[in-house]
Amino acid sequence: MLTAIPRCLAAAALALCLSPALAQNSAPTASAEAAPIPVNVHAAGTPFPHYWEQMFGSGRAHLVMRAQYQTDLDQVRKVTDFQYVRFHAILDDENGVYSVDKNGNPFYNWTYVDHIYDALLAHGIKPYVEISFMPNDLAEKKILQPFWYHPNISPPASYAKWDALITAFARHLIARYGINEVSQWYFEVWNEPNIGFWGGKPAQSTYFALYDHTARALKSVSTRLRVGGPATAQAAWVGDMIAHAAKDHVPLDFVSTHVYGDDSAKDVFHDNRTILPYQMVCHAVKKVHEEILHSARPHIPLIWSEFNASYANHQNVTDSIFMGPWMANTIRECNGMTQMMSYWSFSDVFEEQGVKSTPFYGGFGLVAEDGIPKPSYDAFALLHHLGNRLLPAKATDALVTRNRHGQIVIAAWNLVDPGQSGPSKTIAFNLQGLPALAHASILRVDSQHGDTLDAWKAMGSPKYPTVAQIAALKKAAQVGPPQAISVHDGHLVVSVPPMGLAVITVN
Known part of the structure; x- marks a missing residue:
């Protein structure tokens, strides 16, 4: 990996080199709930x-x-x-x-x-x-x-x-x-x-x-x-x-x-x-x-x-x-x-x-200093649940998959530029062919689930967290157990906050 020093020629120029590109309003703007995304849960799909x-x-x-x-x-x-x-x-x-x-x-x-x-x-x-x-x-x-x-x-x-x-x-x-x-x-x-x-x-x-x-x-x-x-x-x-x-x-x-x-x-x-x-x-x-x-x-x-x-x-x-x-x-x-x-x-x-003197400095890793999981770690953990068959779904903010157990696993997200805000996004799915007794659960990574960066800032951004602070940050990294989400006659609606990721499993 060539880091900022060679690419930008000097570490002092780092912000000048990169901030405009990342600060521009690049991500799609969230909107109100659109028409439900139709998905045939029995479709053959493609390998994923x-x-x-x-x-x-x-x-x-x-x-x-x-x-x-x-x-x-x-x-x-x-x-x-x-x-x-x-x-x-x-x-x-x-x-x-x-x-x-x-x-x-x-x-x-x-x-x-x-x-x-x-x-x-x-x-x-x-x-x-x-x-x-x-x-x-x-x-x-x-x-x-x-x-x-x-x-x-x-x-x-x-x-x-x-x-x-x-x-x-x-x-x-x-x-x-x-x-x-x-x-x-x-x-x-x-x-x-x-x-x-x-x-x-x-x-x-x-x-x-x-x-x-x-x-x-x-x-x-x-x-x-x-x-x-x-x-x-x-x-x-x-x-x-x-x-x-x-x-x-x-x-x-x-x-x-x-x-x-x-x-x-x-x-x-x-x-x-x-x-x-x-x-x-x-x-x-x-x-x-x-x-x-x-x-x-x-x-x-x-x-x-x-x-x-x-x-x-x-x-x-x-x-x-x-x-x-x-x-x-x-x-x-x-x-x-x-x-x-x-x-x-x-x-x-x-x-x-x-050798860095703070656990959160924009490092590349999924795991920060002292074994503290970052939101990226939780994102990989959630996305691991996606299935091995990708089902057809016309969406730019969702993936619909089926796993080896026949469960439907959906990722839905709300992409907002770093440091920016925006409205929550409501995404609806019409899961065609779903059994009447189907039920669903959801896991999330967002400002309320797994945001160790904000938890660290709330502590005052300690350069050298204490043992107790490290334990608290590891606890903040936990996204919590799956929560039930309503699915009725194949209709499933999820609200995703800005910069949020949700993964839903439909049994």
């Missing part, structure tokens, strides 16, 4: 894999060994279908992977690599291995990226030594975990080489050289290993990546890229079209999806390996109840265009900008 909750990003590799990281991992896994985690810097010097002796001969040390991957597997999570960054003893130059831990983003001084490192890395993983396990992982080459994480010049051609060497080294160990890229920011280079791999017969098992809600149309689409922040992610996904369809590999899997509503640490975005309707709407708009989308990130055990 939970592509948004199977993979998450996190702070860098070294943090996996921290107890709070692993606690947060379990906490998120408990309420989602969490299967894979992606993080930067597995090859960084703090993990001790690569060094040279006095004669310049390489020495590999896998101790911390083993601790990191052992911990993930012990908690039921598989690695999505981002191969980064450059060990200093292997780097061509000292090109340090501005993150607090200053990874070296230089190309290798010797591709023969890089190839040997990657080959040894793959062999060690297979020897330790077995090919049947490691073949289920993903290996992604580098991170965001197009915007400041790669020191090669020109960026694209030198990145392709890095990719080619890495992919071929991995496949030389086992053709069952899955490798892909380009892991770019701003939905870039995917078409070029496929064309390059096809032309030069380079292994490419999947493609990957990133985008954030406050990326600009100029950076993503290279023009000045108007795309509102809540629409940017799925507009970018559609762009790449269509590039793939028109490429030499129209069926290659697309993994969106980073996304979020903002890359810029806006407290009133990523820490707030805004994330409930934003996430639900993103699921609706992006459905069917990507194999997995990796929310950045599952936890605020995260140090790209240093």
